Amino acid sequence: MYKKLLLFLTILSSSLMVQAQEISSPDKNLSLKFELNDAGAPTYQLKYKKKDVIKTSKLGLETKDVPSFLTGFTVAKTEQSSADESWNPVWGEQKTIRNHYNELLVTLTQKAEKDRLIRIRFRLFDDGLGFRYEFPEQDNLNYFIIKEERTEFAMAGDHKAFWLPGDYDTQEYSTMTSKLSEIRGLMKSAITPNSSQTPFSDTGVQTPLMLKSPEGLYINIHEAALVDYSTMSLELNDKTMVFETHLTPDAIGDKGYLQAPTQTPWRTIIVSDKAGDILTSKLVLNLNEPTKYKDVSWIKPVKYVGVWWEMITGKSTWAYTDEKIQFGVTDYKKTKPNGKHGANTAHVKEYIDFAAKHGFDAVLVEGWNEGWEDWFGKTKDYVFDFVTPYPDFDVKELQRYAAEKGVKMMMHHETSGSVRNYERHLDTAYKFMVEHGYNSVKSGYVGNMIPRGEYHYGQWLNNHYLYAIKKAADYKIMVNAHEAVRPTGLNRTYPNLIGNESARGTEYESFGGNNPDHTTILPFTRLVGGPMDYTPGIFQTKISAYNPDNDSYVHTTLTKQLALYVTMYSPLQMAADFPETYNKFMDAFQFIKDVAVDWDETHVIEAEPGDYITIARKAKNKAEWYVGGISDENARVATVSFKYLPKGKTFTATIYADGKDASFDKNPQSYTIRKMKVNAKTVIKQQIAPGGGFAISIK
Template identity: 40%
Template sequence: MKLPRLLVTAMAAMLSAPALAGTVSSPDGRIVVTLDVTGEGVPYYSVERDGKPVITDSNLGFNFTDDDPMRRNFTVQTQISRESEHRWEQPWGERQFVVDHHKELAVTYAETDETPRTITVRMRVFDEGIGFRYEFPEQPHFQTANIAEELTEFNIASEGTAWWIPAGDWNRYEYIYSKTPIREVSVAHTPMTIRLEDGTHLSFHEAALVDYSGMWLRRMDGQRFRASLAPSSRGAKVVRDAPFDTPWRTIRIGDDAADLVENDLELNLNEPNKLGDVSYFEPNKYIGIWWGMIRGDWSWAQGENHGATTERAKQYIDFAAENGFRGVLIEGWNVGWDGNWFGNGRDYSFTQAYPDFDLEEVTSYAAEKGVHLVGHHETGGNIQVYEAQLEDAMAMNQRLGIDVIKTGYVADAGGIISCNADIKDECGEEIFEWHDGQRMVQHHQRVIEVAAKHKIAINPHEPIKDTGLRRTYPNWVAREGARGQEYNAWAKFGSGPDHAPTLVYTRMLSGPMDYTPGVLGLVGDNDMPMASTKAKQLGLYLAIYSPIQMAADFVESLEAHPKELEFIRAVPADWAESKLIAGEVGDYAIFARKDRNSADWYVGGVNDATERTLELAFDFLEPDTDYRATIWKDAEGATYLTDARHKIAYDSKTVKRGDTMSLWLAPGGGAAIRLEPIAK
């Protein structure tokens, strides 16, 4: 298929005297961004949409630990404008092809003193939102940036509602989302989602977070937010030598919730694939020796209840082979889990197995069955120990045919054990860092690059947040980075019925999540009930996207639900198209997704605590084609609140483009539909 032409127009205006910066609009003209300086020479930007302010004048700049702030006394030195349009293909993803069409304005500011420093702000404006970054050029008066804080502001123009989780607290990203007026936000992780009073939807995030500290959003006053960078043990939150670029600061802008979800802004602001052929990674589904440890039935540590035994691994491999699961995750296989490993990790070996787990025998058995082990590297937050073993561990996994690894960083937010600011294989003194500081960003980058050398894909838990780098490094296939399914095992209604439909419009705007759906038994530790119906566990496969999807339950429970297992076996993990066909932030989300490898469509999703009836339109189907719809849905009377959570109904019918379907969703419910073309 011939791709649309690349349209690029460039204009540079060298200004001999101070001048105002310019404006740049989205290709459709609805969004207009202004870059300017105040009378004191403070750089700022503002955003309008359809002639109404969205972001009012918001300052730009930096504070440093060893130099004067970059804050005022700037004038415009140059302006460069351009427009670009092209389409690119994802090796895997929510959709196969992504269109990148934007206009750009790059403004270089120079100080007016005798030793002027310069900085460029590059603004890209899409129909779907904006992204901008700072670019520090090589220059005589500024070689190294020791950044104390970034002074980027986001001054939201009107009142509205925010969905957010706290940043800078002990539990990383693993919180229930708060829904509050914008003026009640404190310090928030990104993505942070906002619905303005006029219905405009916004999402604040960042793209291409490389060798920099993660950005939080701190409300300063009213509706004015400022970037707040995750701390560092060095004092300076970021240390970089010029020339360098910061991550992009992004704002998705849309008329409704679907405009936020069907939006590739951050992906388009990342660089293209640097790894070349990544066909060694196959989007797939997996099972694992995991839920038993989460519930407390088995232990990660060795002993009579040890979960990861050779015998149990073979049992799970047999089930995977019989039911079409590519992978089997095995946690707790390696030395180091005994004692208190949380936030410790000093005793982990990533190449030595416990005596009751024969790694060579298990991987050989899996290969005979056509199954791949999913490796597991829990670090306990000790990246010093992990980095010293990283090359050997990845080489061993490549030799054994283990081509996907789940990593873990279970420690409090400021409890990562490092060695110093530089990445080295061996180092002495322990230093504690933040989960999303510059040192951890460097660490995750190193893991991805070493894994890629050995043709291994990575799925980190307790990770650095996703910022679209899966485009540049497609072996970075999924992450956790939110409150996952395990919380449903640890307390009655552990995450509540609203959590999953809120994730769709918040955390999921950053990228794929390994949420671990498919717990059909609907009970956690001590048989505590989950805030989910059985149909919702199926709907999660369509609502919470990942190219590696787990069926997280015990194999005995999966076997006991053959009709539900039929759907889990069939649903793809790779899509040609994805559309949100019904949904509101925090309430419900119903997707239509087209299989990349067939003509089948799948429809489904999740609901909050309010029962509702939706009219689903099948306008996305191919014309002049009948489809057989196989339906899994909440049965009459189902609710997450009682044992009726187990009530599920099955149906089938023929549908075509233009048809509608009435779908009832239970409190805490969901649905899943498979649509197969009927041959004529």
């Protein structure tokens, strides 16, 4: 009997050894364990320096039309490999990115489903984990419908969280900061009005989700390479502190349509005991494929000005007339202009002159095309054709004038949420751009989606956004998509995606204001997936100066606006205020003129989500460095080092700082400018006002 028991335990132990697999990150700080539980369900665990990051969590997908990929698995094969390579992005925060990981590929079979296969691929980097589901080509699997993905993220405690309400249509909420256990009680107050919104749960949150454990671990959960799949949100069980994926449904409630061979996006977990490591992680980019384009010479970072802020503040209008019109029927030449239309030829020339004088690349113009009177708040399929200008906007004359001044024009396409209509006109619209000298477009998806019932973050819309980007590449056009899905690193594969909004940008400063801590959180959340067209540079912080009926104000100091050009990374940066305002502060405006939009190096000097960020960057192919430091509503003293400078050399630093009496709410325009010599050994203490910041140019 004893021998039989010993034999049984030996066989059981061998079976468990086959099913349990472990790998470590290249630096050995992170460890991953994969195994099947008693029901044959795949599970994983993640530790950092022997501390729990993710406790035992289930993996799998529930399907609608075929048996689910949840239980009944056995391990058919495991394979381990490693990779260590470097690549150069077309544009980015650093010139060269290292892609170094250890990989575990597990092939699972479901005996009850005629040995149907699924693979789970894990990649463990020094800064985190990425994993995805893969469905090989096989006789027993073809087309299938996802009811829900059941990936879990079991937290090791009641962490501090920086979260947005889970929503199928918008990320334009203020970030909430609370313990995980407090999310349910705060959800109602977190959901503020938006032109299109569909919150789905009292404990649902969006990604990127930033967390900090009581032990001081910084954890970020997101996804990479979101292609032909629904956007992932997270549903929290606040009794067990376990997150489960929640995919955006379509109009009939299905979560996704797949056909083998295929794979899901990567689920990503970035982790460190240093907050700055979250900001410098390139894990999401590394999990995306290399660029699809052979020629990328036409893709260039852009610094621009434009006819935009005046409409946001209410000083000007997008619409040409206040009369009732019907797009495609009304003859605008027979209507009465409202006298406030911003996109008129003479006014746009003023912006072109300003851009040319100060070295900006492009001028954005919104409200140039017919139809703006006939769409907002309506659900109409055909509102814009994207090629017909208002009577006061001379496309050819502005093309000639901009070319003469050496400035590019930036197109604006507001789709009004009517995706079918946009695709109907896309080739014609892009051809129109090429014919008239436009090489970049800002697209918008304001309002509820058409087809009706589809959501901004569903599989169908995600496929559309990528279709528009790839189609733009056919015409060598760069895309800056607003109200689209938040980025997941696809700009590596399609680098003409030079910007996204997908969060509360500067425009909300005119709609009541962003919290002073807003931009100290976004780099840890929204920007983890890719750059944001935040549109900084507002010097006149009282909106009433432009529109007496609007008493909102920008919740920053003037020099914090300068710092955002460094802390809020984007290869697409706007100087969003009016030329006449910049003319009053030309000494401070010099920093916006000087600061780069493409970088060789990035160094995080200090950082704590929700509190402060100080970042230094080296300009691409130049011996110039720029530093930006920002704070939340609290004053603080930043410790600024210059150890990234070449040793043995001295540089001149120009420091733009808050004045002694500055504050975001009472005295935002108080600032000082001073110069000093610095080298690699220099360390300075820099005072930051409440809601303030500082910017340094080093040459």
